[in-house]
Amino acid sequence: MIEISKLGFSYDKQQAPIISGLDLTIREGEWLTVLGRNGSGKSTLARLLNGLLLPSAGQVCVDGLTTLEPDQLWRVREKVAFVFQNPENQFIATSVEDDIAFGPENLGYPREEIIQRVERALELMNLQPIRSKAPHLLSGGEKQRVAIAGALAMASRYLVLDEPTSMLDPQMRRAVLESLHFLHRELGMAIIYITNIMEEALLAERIIVLDQGRIAREGTPVEIFADQQWLLSMGLDLPQISRLSGMLDQAGYHQFAGIVDFQQLLETILCAK
Ligand SMILES: Nc1ncnc2c1ncn2[C@@H]1O[C@H](COP(=O)(O)OP(=O)(O)OP(=O)(O)O)[C@@H](O)[C@H]1O
Ligand SMILES: [Mg+2]
Structure with a gap:
């Protein structure tokens, strides 16, 4: 469970907080979608979940571990992984498999465990046929699947994805979403999915709508999409x-x-x- 209480965050102390007074519990194994207009704080919240950013107020606790304690933070990163919008920005190594190994190597796992984690991630994302390829030579969808595999090799409970399909064509988008469904259904991973594509939001079990760094509304897709005027007023589409x-x-x-x-x-x- 990820427990977020009275969370506040500002990039610049002189300015109004980007996230303020935010309370949220993310259950194990749930698919939570985060919606909100540009600048509402979605990416900031996502980065707070695995300690890429640290709270200015309140806290984020992952299975009882707070991101505020440096010695607990690395254990949080074993549980919560992050996939960015643009896969281009997240490759480090010269082959797919080395890239996937980079995260677990950084977490200091023994060699045997790294190999196991990489093999499992390659298999889950169906990447064995291209394991030796250079990441920059892959298609957008393949790149995003490598990024998800890299996240899976590091963390096993919660996967945070920040608009992961926004650069993909419909076929690649479907492939990435199918991979995520597999992880969710078969492995019980929690998916925290940020999107501005409303068709994708329908896949959620629960949706939160952010506005000015606060949760403006929370509910099932049926509940959220029932109030069309309100959604439009939040800068969202239908x-x-x-x-x-x-x-x-x-x-x-x-x-x-x-x-x-x-x-x-x-x-x-x-x-x-
Ligand atoms: N590194 C940064 N330094 C200063 N301000 C930032 C930084 N990153 C984001 N912000 C500001 O924080 C606010 C929230 O940004 P954030 O990226 O979290 O929004 P978002 O909901 O993800 O938007 P989008 O839909 O455009 O991705 C914005 O006003 C933005 O200008
Ligand atoms: Mg964003």
Whole structure:
């Protein structure tokens, strides 16, 4: 469990805090999506989760370990891994497998364990065929899968992803999302997923919407996407399916109100016939 209490953060002490008074509990194995307009503090919050940034107030505790204590921080990093938006910025080594090994090497694991972790991550992300390739020669989707594999080789409980698909074409986006679903479903990893793509937000079990460094609202996708005016006022878009169910509702077909699932939409159409 990640327990965030009264969290505050500022990059510059002279200026208003970027995150303030934020309380949030992230459960083991859940898929939590973080939404919010540009500048609302999503990336800052993500970096606070594994101690890339340290709180100015309050604290972040991961399975009882606080990021504020240097001797606990490295254990937090064994649990919480981070994948950035742009995979280009995160490669260090000259081959995929060496790159994946870099994180566990840095955490000081013995050689045998490093090999095991790298092999497992290569297998999970289906990267064996390209294990010897240079990361900069890969496609965007492959790069992002290498970045996720690198994160997996380091940490095993929580994966924080900051707009990981925003640079990918639809096919690569699907491949990355399928990989994440596998980790979530089969390995029970918690996924903390920052996105501004509303179709992706529908995949969440729970959504938080950030506004000016605070949680403006929290709920399931059905709850969050029910209030379309409010979402627009938060600078967010609507998923296509919400747009359609909203239009049908307004046209007098109230049975469609709030539908965010294609199967449910189809069943409601078939019932209406
Ligand atoms: N390194 C930094 N130094 C100073 N201010 C920063 C820094 N990084 C971010 N900020 C400021 O903090 C605020 C929140 O930024 P953050 O990157 O967390 O937002 P975000 O919700 O991730 O936005 P986006 O949707 O554009 O990625 C912004 O006002 C931004 O200008
Ligand atoms: Mg951001």
